[in-house]
Amino acid sequence: MSVYHITYTPSLSELYLYFGGSTSGRGSPSGNSNCNFSCHGCISKYHPQDCHLAHEVLSHEQSREAKDESLQIEQVLSQIEPLSIKSVTFLGKEPTGDSDFLPLARILKTRFSSHNTLLTNGWEYVGDEVIDEVCMSIKAITPTLFEDWTGRRGPERVLENFKRLADCKRIKLRAESLFVPEYIDRDEIKKIARFIATVSREIPYRIDGYIPFGIKGGSTSGDRFRRPTKEEMEGVKIVAEEYLQNVSILYKGVRVKNKVEKIC
Numbered sequence: 001m002s003v004y005h006i007t008y009t010p011s012l013s014e015l016y017l018y019f020g021g022s023t024s025g026r027g028s029p030s031g032n033s034n035c036n037f038s039c040h041g042c043i044s045k046y047h048p049q050d051c052h053l054a055h056e057v058l059s060h061e062q063s064r065e066a067k068d069e070s071l072q073i074e075q076v077l078s079q080i081e082p083l084s085i086k087s088v089t090f091l092g093k094e095p096t097g098d099s100d101f102l103p104l105a106r107i108l109k110t111r112f113s114s115h116n117t118l119l120t121n122g123w124e125y126v127g128d129e130v131i132d133e134v135c136m137s138i139k140a141i142t143p144t145l146f147e148d149w150t151g152r153r154g155p156e157r158v159l160e161n162f163k164r165l166a167d168c169k170r171i172k173l174r175a176e177s178l179f180v181p182e183y184i185d186r187d188e189i190k191k192i193a194r195f196i197a198t199v200s201r202e203i204p205y206r207i208d209g210y211i212p213f214g215i216k217g218g219s220t221s222g223d224r225f226r227r228p229t230k231e232e233m234e235g236v237k238i239v240a241e242e243y244l245q246n247v248s249i250l251y252k253g254v255r256v257k258n259k260v261e262k263i264c
């Protein structure tokens with residue numbers, strides 16, 4: 001089991017399970033599970049804690065906290081026992097690579113009748129009956145860009161899995177991408193939105209602003225890419241809206257509507 005971080009939104013009874021810690025149990029910081037991608041500026045690596053946590057909770061030190069401890073299934077269940085749970089989101093460093101992901105999803109579905117959502121990079125297809133919703137992160141469509149960003153060849157595999165999920169009517173499907181100024185830019189987002197529209201114009205699509213690593217005192221030293229401006233984010237949203245009916249953006253400064261608490 002490699003859940004290393006749990007957060008909860010009380011007003012919505014939503015639970016977030018972050019995968020990617022040690023596979024050898026709490027207090028045994030060895031054998032970190034790895035994602036099947038190696039993205040530049042990986043958010044799970046550089047910002048391992050839930051970015052929706054209040055500022056006082058998500059201090060700079062905590063955001064850099066090492067993810068070297070993980071919870072066994074029983075420990076996860078014990079941590080969440082007092083909570084009322086309607087929905088669970090599985091995220092972090094690619095849950096599909098963790099052998100306990102589906103068993104845990106199954107337990108939560110049985111125990112809480114939870115609506116289970118998987119956040120994935122789409123490299124693996126997961127159409128299991130205990131998964132109700134999938135949010136697929138489409139990193140890029142242009143092969144060279146996809147390989148350069150993720151370290152993997154062949155965006156077609158992700159796109160095929162996206163289409164397969166869309167065919168699986170039981171599963172609610174959404175998509176998201178990272179907007180990286182001067183890199184995964186308006187043209188690439190346009191291509192992604194156009195692809196999604198070939199599947200369905202109604203699929204919700206969220207565009208996240210890139211968060212550089214190595215931020216020190218407001219600068220972005222250490223990263224060759226920068227954070228997009230509000231105007232750039234609003235501009236790229238308009239581009240995607242040429243193809244899709246439900247586009248949203250997330251970037252620094254957007255207010256969190258519902259309070260998020262740290263469970264562990």
Ligand code: SF4
Nearest residue numbers: 035037039042093121
């Ligand atoms: S897919 Fe996500 S977790 Fe994996 S390397 Fe990329 S950003 Fe990190």
